[in-house]
Amino acid sequence: MTLAFGQQMLAIPGPSPAPERVLRAMHRGSPNIYDGELIDMVPGIAEDLKTVACTRHDVAMYIANGHGGWEAALTNVLSRGDHVLVLATGRFAQGWRGMAHRLGVTSDMIDFGTDVPIDPARVAEALRADNGRIKAVLCVQTDTATSIRNDIEALGAAIRQTGHDALFMVDCIASMGCEPFEMDNWNVDVAITGSQKGLMTPAGMAFVFFGPRAAQAWQSADCRTGYWDWSLRATPEVFYNRFCGTAPTHHLYGLREALTMLVHEEGVRAAWARHRVLARAVWAAGDKWAESGVVRPNVRDEANRAVSVTTFLMEGHDAAPLRDWCEKKAGVTLGIGLGLDMTQTRGAGMFRIGHMGHLNAHSLLGTLACIEAGMKALDIPHGDGITAALNVIAQAA
Ligand SMILES: Cc1ncc(COP(=O)(O)O)c(C=O)c1O
Known part of the structure; x- marks a missing residue:
């Protein structure tokens, strides 16, 4: 069965979701x-x-x-x-x-x-x-x-x-x-x-x-x-x-x-602050997922990570089944890996989460939770990322 019926979430790094307004x-x-x-x-x-x-x-x-x-x-x-x-x-x-x-x-x-x-x-x-x-x-x-x-x-x-x-x-x-x-x-x-x-x-x-x-x-x-x-x-x-x-x-x-x-x-500075908190939630989840040694954020040092997009690498796994699962079963579209530099074309063991623009805690947490559900469903080893992400949101808000 699919649970994708309902509002689709576009979590690719641009174009970002256009607000209804x-x-x-x-x-x-x-x-x-x-x-x-x-x-x-x-x-x-x-x-x-x-x-x-x-x-x-x-x-x-x-x-x-x-x-x-x-x-x-x-x-x-x-x-x-x-x-x-x-x-x-x-x-x-x-x-x-x-x-x-x-x-x-x-x-x-x-x-x-x-x-x-x-x-x-x-x-x-x-x-x-x-x-x-x-x-x-x-x-x-x-x-x-x-x-x-x-x-x-x-x-x-x-x-x-x-x-x-x-x-x-x-x-x-x-x-x-x-x-x-x-x-x-x-x-x-x-x-x-x-x-x-x-x-x-x-x-x-x-x-x-x-x-x-x-x-x-x-x-x-x-x-x-x-x-x-x-x-x-x-x-x-x-x-x-x-x-x-x-x-x-x-x-x-x-x-x-x-x-x-x-x-x-909202104000530009408040938007910058919102993006930083939401990004920290992605990183917290990503660093926990990484504990299994399979899925990890490409950039290791938080200080060097972008607040609007996170690239994930999957050691020994193709990311396409996970992206497919998220889209077809859960209604969340993730970004493809572009290849990190011009010597690589589309990276098979990569996916990206766009977390930019019109994005709030509930839509981001939904995205992260669906990715984690997809990893469970597909037997991709991962740590408990969601609790870590929830903690970031709970403390910041
Ligand atoms: C950093 C950066 N520069 C340039 C581009 C190219 O923009 P466009 O695809 O709108 O031509 C993109 C698109 O994703 C981008 O992310």
Whole structure:
């Protein structure tokens, strides 16, 4: 039999569950795009996005996914033949690097592996040894494949201390709205995110935040193109230019509602705190499951774990039957393993739990309990994770 009938839970690391309120806000007829409510609404959306990123500088909005955000960020500050330094802790920085190469940008990569974060001291060393060739440093705050969290504050400080003038560019696609991020205080020049994870809005919009040093680099960037150019989008005289054409009308209504929930009702810092407690519940369960020697979180040290996604490795087991069991018998969809770096394709002995966005204690505990039930049903050895997770929630709330 199946016990999956009822509200399905999507526990993949993006897109995250869209709140009913967001979906309802999108359920309406098309608005006028030349005058009226939609146009009046968008400056407030830009302000709220900047509150989430902790920046007073600019934001450009795109009809795009995260890959579009990557390309937008690169093309606005780089020229063909420029060189960048890529800091990899999984496949996403490497994916971004691939896009840079296709634009004619060259790179060096420091690969920190798949279970520890970027070491700021090594980055500082590389910058000190550079003779002005490196135009930008690219990294990801939360790598969604490995679930490593990089310390962007420490990295920003280390880069600044070297006196090197490379731009600091950060992919916050899997972390913004979940993990603390303070663009201006942490010396970040360009930050990127998408609508579909911490921002709780269906996939289809990307946001690129840029500070004054990036705006300066834009002046000479020859990778700029008409569509991705951020200048008209960030400070348009004509609304039509903000999206280089027709606005993503319904996404904007959804995003407006999501930002009301995140910025004006819960508060960004409270959302960061909620994500941390829920993540600690996942880690507590995961560390207990690990006692059997089969299932364990990929990142061993809690300090280096992302608050929005956890990657689990299964020693000697294929994760597909467990994911299938959770979905078909219990109504919870878990994330597939992506492969930790670009040398691996979909990891067979891996699954991921997305714990980002519109998520509370009861939906997270339901997910964890169903995973544990699945392990019992499939005879996968595991420790008692649920009690540990309950304790985290009980103490925090
Ligand atoms: C950290 C990170 N960067 C980039 C991307 C790519 O985003 P998209 O799939 O929306 O193009 C993702 C998607 O999961 C991601 O998690």
